[in-house]
């Protein structure tokens with residue numbers, strides 16, 4: 328299984344490491360079924376930082392609630408649907424917090440764990456950390472999103488077709504992410520998995536295939552709206568591939584995978600409510616309401632995972648979560664018709680992708696893990712030459728602890744989202 332591979336350090340390349348040639352894999356798997364637990368390395372203590380997460384949620388969601396309840400005059404029915412969805416999401420949060428410890432025991436039993444590479448050489452680096460806990464988030468999210476259809480007061484049946492196609496794509500992606508965690512798929516194959524998972528949505532998509540040209544560019548293009556036809560569907564598929572992989576490769580620090588997602592999801596919620604407040608077009612409102620109905624439970628369940636994944640991580644999220652998260656955000660961006668805005672929210676991920684290109688394209692050797700160098704004596708990380716935003720930030724700002732580096736990167740993410748709001752206002756003049 329994947330567990331022993333995850334414990335390897337950054338010296339092995341992906342190409343050098345076919346699964347069948349890993350002699351320790353079979354040993355470990357046998358060991359779990361034949362030896363006593365006294366032979367197993369200790370497990371990371373399972374602690375939920377729920378009160379910190381609740382405070383963080385208030386900080387992230389305060390502007391959103393202010394806009395819904397105070398700033399805009401939102402239709403009563405729509406507001407009611409959003410509130411019902413929010414209550415279901417809150418239940419989803421607590422259910423996820425309850426299930427993660429149970430699921431952690433199960434994944435450890437099946438030998439699905441990793442070692443914390445940024446703690447190598449300290450006692451923390453010898454602990455087994457349960458992997459793939461994103462599976463809990465994926466399942467609770469899907470249950471909430473499916474149940475919500477019963478309570479949605481504003482949706483018509485046309486929306487339900489696309490809503491369910493979106494859920495099918497997210498579900499398919501979660502499955503493929505879990506397959507990847509268990510089988511450790513070579514990453515060049517990983518790159519393609521989201522294009523398969525996006526198929527249900529691409530096939531069911533009956534919306535428009537046009538893009539709005541930003542106001543300053545209209546004189547040059549000569550059009551206000553451009554119809555892209557089938558190219559739009561290709562673009563949707565590529566967006567799904569980009570979102571999933573870019574979240575997955577901007578990773579490796581405790582809390583970073585979920586943290587970046589939580590910041591982007593909060594920005595998506597704010598963007599949606601601003602668009603609803605600023606328009607009178609019912610179809611347009613519905614598109615953004617649809618996005619809110621998916622993002623609220625997504626954010627709530629992700630925050631529950633973050634409470635266990637924040638530094639020092641009690642659980643790892645796995646590719647199950649990174650793929651699930653990327654696909655969910657791609658899907659809401661596509662069906663809410665704000666994929667261009669989404670890409671600006673993803674600015675740090677775009678930068679990380681550009682920095683990664685030489686290694687991803689094979690021009691420069693790509694180790695299995697492209698993480699910074701950890702010094703057990705000082706507890707600080709130093710940037711390596713691997714092309715990631717994590718290393719780039721360390722080279723720019725100097726050595727940092729894992730926790731403060733993660734906070735710096737999340738602040739970058741929040742700044743990117745704020746700049747996106749400003750940019751959108753400047754380009755389109757929207758948001759009243």
Ligand code: UD1
Nearest residue numbers: 333441442443444445575576578579580581646695696697
């Ligand atoms: C991607 C990155 C890889 C990075 C990894 C970290 C590329 C091409 N791949 O690989 O460089 O090292 O994500 O997630 O950019 N881990 C930690 N601390 C954490 C999170 C993860 O040490 O906070 C380690 C653990 O050993 C864990 C493993 O990373 O088991 C998970 O790696 P995985 O998600 O399988 O890596 P990839 O997504 O393939």
Ligand code: MG
Nearest residue numbers: 575645646649
């Ligand atoms: Mg990963």
